[in-house]
Amino acid sequence: MRVVIVDDSPSAIQALSSMLSSLTGCEVVGFHDSAVALHWCLDNAVDLVLVDYNMPAPNGLQFIQRLRAHRQRVDTLVVMVTACDQREIRHQALRLGATDFLSKPVDEAEFLARIRNLLKLHQSHLALSDRAQWLSQEVQKATSTLLEREREAILILSRAAEFRDPETAHHLVRMASYCRMIAIGCGLGQDEVDLIHTAAPMHDIGKIGIPDHILLKPGRLTPHEEELMRRHPTFGADILAGSSAPLIRMAASIARSHHERYDGSGYPDGLAGTAIPLAGRIAALADVFDALTSERPYKKAWPLEQARDYIVAERGRHFDPDCVDAFLARWPEVERTAARYRNDNEERDVPTIMLAETRTFLFGGATP
Numbered sequence: 001m002r003v004v005i006v007d008d009s010p011s012a013i014q015a016l017s018s019m020l021s022s023l024t025g026c027e028v029v030g031f032h033d034s035a036v037a038l039h040w041c042l043d044n045a046v047d048l049v050l051v052d053y054n055m056p057a058p059n060g061l062q063f064i065q066r067l068r069a070h071r072q073r074v075d076t077l078v079v080m081v082t083a084c085d086q087r088e089i090r091h092q093a094l095r096l097g098a099t100d101f102l103s104k105p106v107d108e109a110e111f112l113a114r115i116r117n118l119l120k121l122h123q124s125h126l127a128l129s130d131r132a133q134w135l136s137q138e139v140q141k142a143t144s145t146l147l148e149r150e151r152e153a154i155l156i157l158s159r160a161a162e163f164r165d166p167e168t169a170h171h172l173v174r175m176a177s178y179c180r181m182i183a184i185g186c187g188l189g190q191d192e193v194d195l196i197h198t199a200a201p202m203h204d205i206g207k208i209g210i211p212d213h214i215l216l217k218p219g220r221l222t223p224h225e226e227e228l229m230r231r232h233p234t235f236g237a238d239i240l241a242g243s244s245a246p247l248i249r250m251a252a253s254i255a256r257s258h259h260e261r262y263d264g265s266g267y268p269d270g271l272a273g274t275a276i277p278l279a280g281r282i283a284a285l286a287d288v289f290d291a292l293t294s295e296r297p298y299k300k301a302w303p304l305e306q307a308r309d310y311i312v313a314e315r316g317r318h319f320d321p322d323c324v325d326a327f328l329a330r331w332p333e334v335e336r337t338a339a340r341y342r343n344d345n346e347e348r349d350v351p352t353i354m355l356a357e358t359r360t361f362l363f364g365g366a367t368p
Contacts, residue, residue: 001119002045005030006037006063007052007081012104016050016081019108023116034058042070047122048115053082053089061092068097077118081106170341171290176200177337178286178327179279185326186278196279199251203258203283206236230267233259250279258283263317273320281320285311285327288318293338304338 003026005013013030020028031037034055041049049067053060060080067073080093083104090101100114180197188196207215210232214225221229236255240248257271257280264272266284276284292307302310308328315324327334 001025001047001122002027002029003048003050003115004028004037004041004046005050006034006055006060007050008032008034008055009052012052016106016111019106019111020115022112023119026119034060034063038063038066041067041076042073046073046076048077048079048119050079050081053080053084053093061089061096064093064096064098077122079115079118171294172201174337174341175203175283175286175290177341178289178334179282181330181333182282182285182323182326183279185329186282186322188278195247195250196254196282199247199254199279200283200286202236202240202251203254203287204232204236205239205251205255206232206234208239209235230259233257234268253277254279254283256280258287260284261318262320266318276320278320281323285319285323289327289334304335 003020005016005028007013007016007030010032013032017028017030020026029040031040034051035058037051038058051060051063055063058066060082064078064080067076067078074097077099078097079100079102080090080098081102081104082089085103093101099118102111102114176197179200180193183193183196210229214221214228217225233256237252240252240255243249243252254277256268257277260266260269260271260276260280261284262273262276262281264270266276289307289311292302292310293304295301308331311319311324311327315321
C-alpha cells in the first residue's frame, strides 16, 4: 500500500515515516511542498495521504478539496494530522472529504492502530470493487450470449420464410441494410438502430402461413388471393407475439406494420402517420424500394433511379417524409449496398447465403 505524507516540517515527515515502517507492505513517500505533493498524488496511484493543516498554499484543507475534485481520487484515504486544535478546522476537513483526523503530537499506538484499520478497510473496498467489476463483466457476457441466441432465432425463422418465398436470399441483407441507414438518418440511438436492423429480416415471417399456390403464383393474384396474402402481417405478428425479448418484440412490430401506409390506406390496421410504429415506417420504405429494384417471376427489376423517383413521388402518401429524406440523404450507401448484394451474383443455396452473408453482415454490425 502506498502512503504519502505531506508536511512542511521534515522532522514530522521523518517521525511519521518511522512509525509506518513497522507496517508490512507499506511504501512511504514524503513531501514538504504541498503543491508538488498534490501534483504527484494526481499523477500516481495512492492509497492513503497524511496531510498537515498549517502549510504554505495549498494548506491542508485546500489540498483535500483539490484532491477530492479529481474523480480518480474520490476513494483515496485522507487523514489530516495537525497540531491545530480548532474544532471548526476539524469539521471543515471532514466536510471536504477527510477520512479521519489526528492531532499532534501523535500517539504512536493510536496512530498505527488507526492507519492499520484504515488500510485494511481500503483493501476490502478495493477487493469488493474488483469483484463488482468482475460480476459486471460476467453479466455483460451472459447478456451478450442471450442476445446472440435471440439473433440465432431471428436467423432461423428468417431462413424458414425465405425457403417458401420466391424472393432472393440477398433481399434480407439489402432490406435490413436500408433499414439501418434510415434509422440512423432519423436520429435514433445506436441500440434502437441495431434492434431495427437485426429484426428487419423477420418482416415477412407471416408468409409461412400463406398457401403455396398463392405465395408462389407467377402472375397477378385474384382479389380473393390478394385478401389472403394481406393476412401475412398478422400471421407474422402472431408467430412472434408474447416474447419479453426486445429483439423479438421489435420483429413482431415490424412484421405487423410494414405494409401500413403513411396516408392510412395500408393494411392490416389502416394506421396513418405517426400512429404507425417508426420501425414499421422504416421497414415499409426499405422493403418497397428493394422489391422495386429486384427481379421477380412476374416483373423486371427497376433501375435504382426509377425506384428513387417512385419513393419521392410517394413521400407523404405511402412513405413517412422523414424516412424518405433520411434514405435519400444516404443515397451513395444505397447504391453501394445494391451493387454489393446483387441477385445475379449470388448462389441459389439459400442456407449458405443466409449463414455466410446475413449472419456476418446483419449480426456483426458491419456497414457496407
